[in-house]
Structure formats: structure tokens, C-alpha cells
Amino acid sequence: MHSVNICDLAILLIEPSNTQLKVILQHLRDEGVANIEGVVSGKDAINSLQNHRPDLIISSLYLPDMTAIELIEQIKHDEVLSHIPFMLISSESSFHILDAIRQAGVVAILPKPFAHRDLKNALRSTIEFIDPQEIDLQHYDIRNVRVLVVDDSNLARKHICRVLNNMGIQQITQAEDGRQGAEIFAGGQDAFDLIVTDFNMPVMDGQAMIQYIRKDLGNAIIPILMVTSEDNETRLSNVYKAGVSGICDKPFDPQTVKEMLFRVLEAD
Template identity: 40%
Template structure:
């Protein structure tokens, strides 16, 4: 992945059907130092522009409701295309219903920026995208390469996004499980240094998996990082009591995941 060092290096594709809203966001981007901004008004035009020009530092900022498809369908199409799947995606929307936003959270989106928003909120989303595009340089390469990670998530898109981040860190020894039950079977025969798991999964969820690891697994001291879109504080508190090492929200900032993984190496 090519390096991008500042917001000025970003090439933003803004997908916004409202001319007024597009101008507003474009001005905000320019105030943040973004030089290259291309505006399109529908998903088809966005996919065509992305296919035609694989610009360094490309980032997509999209509205949720587009004339030809939803922003959730746009990010799904990007994640299903090997040439576009690594491009950071930022959703801008006034939508708050979890069932509508969940596909975006699971897709590996960098950020969801709620309307109305200010430049500071947009800036944070942009820096999260820039951080995703920048491989870290401060981790011990030999130590990272030896790290064995078990990745547990029922969402293929989410697993792929996390796998890309791990591989950018230099981690190659990654085992995947589609739910807690499969993870339990793998843990019985495979030694790991870190478990990264979702919360809401069929068969056995993240809390049940954490409880199993802490009370029944021979690897009961392994660090467990939960990456989840769960918003229920009672459920998250139950996960913490079960013994999870850290919780990170979806969508998450790449830097947060890298920091938590780095901390797990020093324990």
C-alpha cells in the first residue's frame, strides 16, 4: 500500500447527490488541506471513477441515500472488488437506525460521520483514513511477524478488513473462525498469541467465547480484543466482566487496533 503522509496527500472522491451539500463538504475538505476532491452524484459514477483512476491516497466519502443505490451497497460493491477493497470509506449520514448502519459498520468503514457535522468531526474521519493508509513504523518487526492471531467474526467483510490491517502490520500467521464455536475448536489444537473477536455472532457470541477462554481453555491468559458494533452498555459491561482485554468500536480507527495489538505484545 502506498504511503500518504498528510491530508494534502489524500485524493477524495465525494459521492453526494445534493449540489448544496457537496459544495459544503468540499469547502470543509479544502479548509482541512485536501487539494484533490472529485465530486460525483451517484454510486455508478463513483465506481466508474474509482476503476478508472487508482489514485494514491484515494478516500471515498459518501452519503447514505444515493439515487441509484444506498451507500451501504456502494461500500459492499467496493469490498467485493479486489481493486477497490482497500480504499477507506467514510459514510456521512443523518441516519441513526442500527439496522441501517450495521452493514457499513461490518464492511470495514473507517468512520460514520453523523449529520449535521462540523469540520473537526470531518477532520477526525479524514485522519482515520490517512492512518489506515499509513503502515506503522514503530513496531518490532521480528516480534510482530511471530505473532499468531485468531480472528473471529461472522462477517466476511469485517474479517477481510481486519486481516488487511494485520497484514499491513506484518502479521502473517492469521487463523480465521466464523463464530465462537469454531474458535473453541481451533483453540483446542492451535496455540495463539492474540484473539480478535466480534461480539454478535451465531452459535456462540463474543461474551461466551471470552468466558470459555478464561474459564476452560488451556490458553486462558491469551489477550482478547473485542471489535464490535454493539451499543448496549449492559452487554458490553458483561463482556468486560467476562475478561476481555480491550473493546474497540466498529467502525474503528486503524491506529486504535494497532495500538491495542502493540500493547498486547508487551504484556
């Protein structure tokens, strides 16, 4: 059971529209959140973060002085602030633009307008992130599980590693693209219990790496979990055919990842 509840959250809300600010504030209050600071720009947010450390940052995509993408990059590169979960609320539908946010490692992306249940789920994901519970496995001591994380985005790797750390997984090796991941795994297949990989990467993508592991190396045993923002059903179908064990969306909520890890690691 979590020691932190939704009503305990302190939230920094960044929204340039006064009308939208009031609407989102009311939604948060309806969920039981009382400790909310509202600001209208990226600069105001940075200034606020110098004095207060919220449990969650919620931002609109387009701010008067910067985008949420630029803001999250500043935050994630600040060692003091980088641990704070970030949620985006936006009416933007462009895959290219939203993917930059997904790659940065956010807990949720909500549309405008959003449903109450989506906000509640996003707030629950935040709780999972800031008050993590170790995954309980029958066949493994979670602290001994060895994971290879493959992603060309440094921010995405950091986010994935933190989520895994929060579940009790400490032995993590990182690779910057599919080829490096394939080489690391080929150099010691018995050194890993799980691979977590992105799909779209330079040099060698996740699908090609999976095919190499399954066909060229002949390894049908190692569980491979793909974390991706890809939504093309044909491409995802090809990934399943290549031999992936499971696919999670970016951004992914820790509970979904926990359930999927339990399934792939505890499989007979």
C-alpha cells in the same frame, strides 16, 4: 513518520445534494485537501472508479440509484477496488442500518453535520490505513505474532486482517463464528498470541467464546481484543466480566487498535 499527508489525498465524494456537496467540499478544502472529485450517484461513482483510483471514497448513505451499503459491497467484492478506504457521512441514526456499514469495514462514519475535529480524525485514520506503520513491540517480533480473527462477516474479517497486516502482523487464522474460533483455539492454545473477535455472531457469540476460553479451557493468559459495534453498556460490562482484554469500536481507527495491541501484548 508518514510519507503521505492529508493534503496529498485524492478523494471521490458521492453526494446527491448539491448543497451538501458544496458544504463537504469546503470542509475538505479547509483540511487542506485539493484533489476532490464530486459525483451524485452510485453509478457515477463506479464509472469514475474504472478510470481513477482515489485514496479515499466518501459517500452519503442514500443515493438516487442505490445505498452506500450496496455501493460498498460492489467495491469490496472488486479485487482492484477493494483496498480503497470508504467513509460514510450520514444523518441516519438507526443502529441496524449503520451496523451493516460498520460490518463492511469502513474507516469512519461521520454524522451530518459533523465537527471539524471528527473529519480530521477520520482523514488521519485514512492515512494510517494507506500508509501504515508497523507496531514496535519490545517482547515480540511483530512478524511472529500469531492472531486468531473471529467474525461472521467476511468483509469485516478482510478489513480486520488488512489493518493487522498493515501493522506487520502476517500470521493470521480466521474463524467464521465463536464456536469455530473456540474449536480452533482449543485445538492448539500455544499456536496463538492474540485473539481478535466480534461480539454478535451466530452459533456462539464473542462473549460465550471468551467465557469458554477463560473458564472451560482455563486460559487466563491469551489476550482477547473485541472489535464491535455494540453500544449496550450492560452487555459490554458482561463482556468485560467474561475476561476480554480490551474493546474497540467498529469502525475502528488503526491508531486506536495499534495502541490497544501494544497495551495487551506488552502487558506484564
